[in-house]
Amino acid sequence: MALESKKDWILMATARSPTNIAVVKYWGKRDEALILPINDSISVTLDPSHLCTTTTVAVSPKFDRDQMWLNGKEISLSGGRYQRCLREIRSRAGDVEDEERGICIGKEDWGKLHVHIASYNNFPTAAGLASSAAGFACLVYSLAKLMNVREEQGKLSAIARQGSGSACRSLFGGFVKWEMGKDSTGSDSIAVQLADEKHWNDLVIIIAVVSSRQKETSSTTGMRESVETSPLLHYRSTEVVPKRILQMEEAIRTRDFSSFARLTCADSNQFHAVCLDTSPPIFYMNDTSHRIISYMEKWNRFEGTPQVAYTFDAGPNAVLIAPNRNVAALLLQRLLFYFPPSTDTELKSFVLGDQSIVKDAGIVTKEDMDALATPPEVKDNNASTQKFPGDVSYFICTRPGKGPVLF
Numbered sequence: 001m002a003l004e005s006k007k008d009w010i011l012m013a014t015a016r017s018p019t020n021i022a023v024v025k026y027w028g029k030r031d032e033a034l035i036l037p038i039n040d041s042i043s044v045t046l047d048p049s050h051l052c053t054t055t056t057v058a059v060s061p062k063f064d065r066d067q068m069w070l071n072g073k074e075i076s077l078s079g080g081r082y083q084r085c086l087r088e089i090r091s092r093a094g095d096v097e098d099e100e101r102g103i104c105i106g107k108e109d110w111g112k113l114h115v116h117i118a119s120y121n122n123f124p125t126a127a128g129l130a131s132s133a134a135g136f137a138c139l140v141y142s143l144a145k146l147m148n149v150r151e152e153q154g155k156l157s158a159i160a161r162q163g164s165g166s167a168c169r170s171l172f173g174g175f176v177k178w179e180m181g182k183d184s185t186g187s188d189s190i191a192v193q194l195a196d197e198k199h200w201n202d203l204v205i206i207i208a209v210v211s212s213r214q215k216e217t218s219s220t221t222g223m224r225e226s227v228e229t230s231p232l233l234h235y236r237s238t239e240v241v242p243k244r245i246l247q248m249e250e251a252i253r254t255r256d257f258s259s260f261a262r263l264t265c266a267d268s269n270q271f272h273a274v275c276l277d278t279s280p281p282i283f284y285m286n287d288t289s290h291r292i293i294s295y296m297e298k299w300n301r302f303e304g305t306p307q308v309a310y311t312f313d314a315g316p317n318a319v320l321i322a323p324n325r326n327v328a329a330l331l332l333q334r335l336l337f338y339f340p341p342s343t344d345t346e347l348k349s350f351v352l353g354d355q356s357i358v359k360d361a362g363i364v365t366k367e368d369m370d371a372l373a374t375p376p377e378v379k380d381n382n383a384s385t386q387k388f389p390g391d392v393s394y395f396i397c398t399r400p401g402k403g404p405v406l407f
């Protein structure tokens with residue numbers, strides 16, 4: 001059956017993509033339209049069983065325009081970022097044949113066909129958990145599968161990059177570098193996998209979703225203002241990051257947690273220093289974020305070697321990385337000691353994700369949490385044991401995870 005002869009068919013593809021957390025940050029574009037960065041960045045892909053986007057894309061001759069629904073609500077596809085991704089994927093589409101159903105789409109037909117896209121994030125889109133990274137990675141990946149685009153994953157990453165810069169890194173699992181590239185077309189500004197998720201699978205990642213009433217500066221605006229006004233950003237991108245990238249690659253290759261943690265914390269702190277160096281200054285972290293840094297620094301100093309790495313993106317949420325499950329259990333105990341839920345919150349809706357970490361920490365009931373001992377680094381220094389109930393909305397326990405998959 002030729003494409004035009006019957007109009008009641010529909011062809012679909014569903015994919016799931018992870019989010020990622022940068023340990024060497026992307027901050028600043030050299031080309032706003034193509035989303036080309038001023039430095040390389042490195043990220044850890046997070047396990048999609050805990051944080052992911054699931055996207056179904058469908059094509060049918062019955063559809064009269066491209067449409068998209070995000071978490072069940074229609075959103076506009078007229079923005080440049082969506083238009084670029086759709087155009088780039090369509091221009092690479094191949095022939096698709098489903099003999100059983102008598103569907104035959106020639107590559108020249110894709111320009112005349114419209115798509116419907118339904119995307120769901122399994123975490124609150126407004127929580128500041130890099131939803132656009134998972135979202136655009138999933139959009140590009142699912143469309144590429146539907147339209148039989150036969151490009152390497154690196155080439156797909158360059159398309160996802162044009163939707164949201166950090167989305168390019170979500171095309172791979174494990175540990176990923178986004179190479180800034182030199183070409184003005186952006187063809188070499190792509191993601192490459194440094195190591196897969198099994199390479200360093202004892203790492204445990206705990207995300208503290210920090211309550212915030214403040215409307216944050218968007219990353220796009222913040223980056224532009226930093227590029228225009230921050231002398232520190234110029235120094236960072238030319239003098240600091242090139243060396244840090246090499247050191248981070250080595251730390252990941254050799255699974256050297258001390259080095260990994262020092263580099264991760266230093267990079268997060270420099271990124272936020274750049275934000276303060278921007279005119280007008282940008283404040284992404286709040287008092288709770290600062291408190292978390294201070295507790296982690298105290299613990300690391302007390303032990304003499306890093307127990308945990310912390311990193312913060314363009315928002316107040318903390319991403320904490322522990323070298324193994326034993327340390328992760330101690331980390332979770334500390335976090336729950338300082339930041340218990342407010343009285344009306346159930347424990348099971350307060351610590352989400354990998355429940356085995358909660359079990360290892362020995363916290364099954366609210367009574368277990370009330371009985372948590374004062375951390376030794378606090379006792380030793382007579383530091384404050386003040387608690388801040390409700391300042392963290394919830395925690396998510398996760399680990400390094402795999403890249404996009406088709407269902």
Ligand code: ADE
Nearest residue numbers: 053119120131132135136
């Ligand atoms: N922004 C936030 N979530 C998204 C999604 N799932 N797809 C595209 N853009 C997004």
